[in-house]
Structures are given as structure tokens and as C-alpha cells.
Amino acid sequence: MATKMTANKRSVKKMMALSLCAVLMTGMLAACSGKTAAPETASSGEKTGTASAEPKLEKSTLVLNWFAEPEHGGNFAAVQQGFYKDAGLDMTLTPGGPQVSSTQIVASGKADFGIANGDDILVARQEGIPIVAIAASFQKSPQVLIYHKEAGIQDFSNLNGHAVYVAPTASFWLYMKSKYELDQVKELKYTGSLVNFVNDPNALTQGYITSEPYTLEKQGVNVGTLLIADSGYNLYANVYFTTEKMIKEHPDKVKAFVEATVKGWDYYKSHAEEINPAIHEQNPDMDLDMMKYSAEKEMDLVFSGDAAEQGVGTMTKERWEEVQKQLIEVGVLKEAEPVANVFTTEFLPAK
Structure with a gap:
């Protein structure tokens, strides 16, 4: 930002010179009289001493896993409410998208933190990318299979004989087919x-x-949903991660990020409609009505399960091991590694 210059620069210099002369004269007179000049007293309403400088904020970046949306509500709340600043961070939220790999960007050092699903983190580590999960914003994935209600679908076992639009290599689909x-x-x-x-x-x-259910209902399509997590493939979604190097060299920064993010989610829970306009600014294609719908649908996925008692972000060894085992069974992973290398809860606020 350009520095503004005052128009009366010469006058200021002249006044400073006169003030300096006055100070010198006062000192000389005091020396001659054998007395020490009395210190100036602060006038009414003025503070004595030098005002403390604003603490310097450390720049940091979080790469989202998609374009800005209520699934990132806790992060936008932490920015909007100053929780990151209070933690000493000047935080930038960078949108993701179909061509953006948060794991690659963070691994390259171009960002400190990223968001990815739990299975993506396990696969990345298998590929030699040294990232570590530090908090899970979603205890259950918001991913679903959507069906027409007139189709009579009741359960995942009813899918034979139906057409399914799906990414054929999606881990959840490989698990489900098996x-x-x-x-x-x-x-x-x-x-x-x-x-x-x-x-x-x-x-x-x-x-x-x-x-999608919101969009379809707006079109008058009567649909139902099967939550992928209810199939048995219950991974952590929208997981915050960083690198092993960041954890080793800057643990205080990681802790500051996690604690401020958790605080943001706790705020967003009751103030989503206050925060959503900030999300809308970054993603104007998603209107506020849809954001309200999304926020309402995701609350149970964020704050239920272990998070109900342990708080937002919590993760367990058992859950990570279960998903890891499932990925090995369907051939996505070749072998298991100790999940203690994959995730940590050491930076979450104590409960």
C-alpha cells in the first residue's frame, strides 16, 4: 500500500528544528543554575510512555478443497471474527477446484495448510507425500448417492439393476461394490x-x-439420499493437514491455526447466516439461500459423533485404521503404515 505524504512537509521540519533548539536551551539553562530540568508531565487525556506496537502477524495460507462454500464456514468465521489474527496469523484462504491439488501445493511449501478427505491423505502418503492430518472438520462425509424416490431405493443393497452416475475409481464406490x-x-x-x-x-x-438435493428440489425433482458414511465407508472428510516439516519446525504455528479454526467452527454453528455473505463474495455462483441450506445440512456431520464430546476436529486411531484397512482390501493402498504417522490430535484444544 502506498505511503501517504503530508503537504506541509517543510513546516513539520521547521517545527521539529525549533523544538530541538528549545530543548537544548532548557538543558543549558538548567546546567548553569545547577538544577536539573523537570520532566514534562503528560497533559490530561494523554498517556505517558511509548505506545506498544501491534504484534506482527505471520502470513499463512490454507488451500481449500473446492470453491468457497459453507463446508469451509469455520475458516471464514475465523477470518471474519479475527480468530486467526488473535492467534498471530495473517491467514489467506485460497479456493480449490477441479484442477487444484491441495496436497501437492502444501507439500511443495507454497501453502502451510490444506483440506482433503481422509482417504486422499492416506493415498498421498503412500505416494511419498509427507503430509499429516491435524484436525477433521467433518466427522462424517457429506457425500451421498441421490435417487428418485419413485425408484423404491431403500438401501445400498438395492442398487443392482439401476444406472449409477459415479466416478468409477472413487474409493467409496470400489468399497461399496465389493x-x-x-x-x-x-x-x-x-x-x-x-x-x-x-x-x-x-x-x-x-x-x-x-x-445437489437443493438444486434438484428447486427443479421439482423428488429425490432421496443415501449417505456414503452409512455404507460402512466412514472416513473423515474435509480434513486439515500440513507437512511433517511444518509440524517439526513450526509447532506453535500449527497449534495456532488449529485452535483458531476450531473456534471458527464453534462460532459458525450459531452464526452461519452472518458469515455466509463473506463466503458468497468469494463464490458468487452459490446464492445465500443455497448456503443457508448447506449450512443446515452439514451441522450434524460436523458436530455429531466424537465431536459432540471431544469438540470439533477430533479424530481417533480406530477410525483411521478402519478406512486404511478398507482401502487395502479394495486395492487402493498396497500396505498399512502406522496411523500415528498419518494423523495427530496434539494441536487440538484440550477438553
Whole structure:
């Protein structure tokens, strides 16, 4: 930011020179009289001494796992309410997208923190990317399979004989096909478009409980959802991570980030409509009504389960080991590594 210059620069210099002369004269007179000049007393309403400088904030960046949305509400609340600043961080939230890899960006050192799903972190570590989960904003993934209510779908075991728009290599789908013996499903590539799903009342599509159902209901399509977490594939979603190096060299910074983020989520829980306009500024394609819907749908996924007692962000060894085992069974992971290397809860606020 450009520094502003005053118009009366010469006058200021002249006044400073006169003041200096006055000070010198006062000292000389005091020396001649054998007396020490009395210190100036502060006038009414003025503080004595030098005002303490503002603490310097440390720049930091968080790479989101998608464009700004209520799934990042806790982070926007922490920015908006000054929780990151209070923790000594000048935090920048960088949007993700289909071509953005948060794991690669953080691993390269271009950002301190990122967001990814638990299975993505396990796969990244297998590929030699030394990242570590430090908090989970979602205890359950918001990912769902969406179906037309007239199709009569009751459970994951009912999918045989139906067309499913899904990413064929998605870990949850590989697990689901194996567990429920889905060998008679017509797999169709998921592209993000809902047109073909809408036109086929017998079809299902992958999506998120926080977004697609809202869009479909607005179009008058009567849909139901199956939460992926209820299939048995219950990973942590929207997991905050950093590098092993950051944890080793800057643990205080990691702790400051985690604690401020948890504080942000606690605030967003009761003040979502206050924070959503800030999210809308970064993602104007998502209107405020949809953001309200998304925030309402995600609350149980963020604050339920272990988070109900242990607080937002908590994770357990058992949950990580379970997902790791499932990924090995479907061939996504080759071998298990100690999950103590994969995640840590040491930076979460004590409960």
C-alpha cells in the first residue's frame, strides 16, 4: 500500500528544528543554575510512555478443497471474527477446484495448510507425500448417492439393476461394490451434470447432501439420499493437514491455526447466516439461500459423533485404521503404515 505524504512537509521540519533548539536551551539553562530540568508531565487525556506496537502477524495460507462454500464456514468465521489474527496469523484462504491439488501445493511449501478427505491423505502418503492430518472438520462425509424416490431405493443393497452416475475409481464406490456385491449395476461416468439423472427415474448419481438435493428440489425433482458414511465407508472428510516439516519446525504455528479454526467452527454453528455473505463474495455462483441450506445440512456431520464430546476436529486411531484397512482390501493402498504417522490430535484444544 502506498505511503501517504503530508503537504506541509517543510513546516513539520521547521517545527521539529525549533523544538530541538528549545530543548537544548532548557538543558543549558538548567546546567548553569545547577538544577536539573523537570520532566514534562503528560497533559490530561494523554498517556505517558511509548505506545506498544501491534504484534506482527505471520502470513499463512490454507488451500481449500473446492470453491468457497459453507463446508469451509469455520475458516471464514475465523477470518471474519479475527480468530486467526488473535492467534498471530495473517491467514489467506485460497479456493480449490477441479484442477487444484491441495496436497501437492502444501507439500511443495507454497501453502502451510490444506483440506482433503481422509482417504486422499492416506493415498498421498503412500505416494511419498509427507503430509499429516491435524484436525477433521467433518466427522462424517457429506457425500451421498441421490435417487428418485419413485425408484423404491431403500438401501445400498438395492442398487443392482439401476444406472449409477459415479466416478468409477472413487474409493467409496470400489468399497461399496465389493461389500454389497453390486455386479449388476450399470456404471455411467459422473461428469457433474444432473441432466441425464433427472431424465432417468431409475438412475442414481453421486453428489453431496449439502448441494445437489437443493438444486434438484428447486427443479421439482423428488429425490432421496443415501449417505456414503452409512455404507460402512466412514472416513473423515474435509480434513486439515500440513507437512511433517511444518509440524517439526513450526509447532506453535500449527497449534495456532488449529485452535483458531476450531473456534471458527464453534462460532459458525450459531452464526452461519452472518458469515455466509463473506463466503458468497468469494463464490458468487452459490446464492445465500443455497448456503443457508448447506449450512443446515452439514451441522450434524460436523458436530455429531466424537465431536459432540471431544469438540470439533477430533479424530481417533480406530477410525483411521478402519478406512486404511478398507482401502487395502479394495486395492487402493498396497500396505498399512502406522496411523500415528498419518494423523495427530496434539494441536487440538484440550477438553
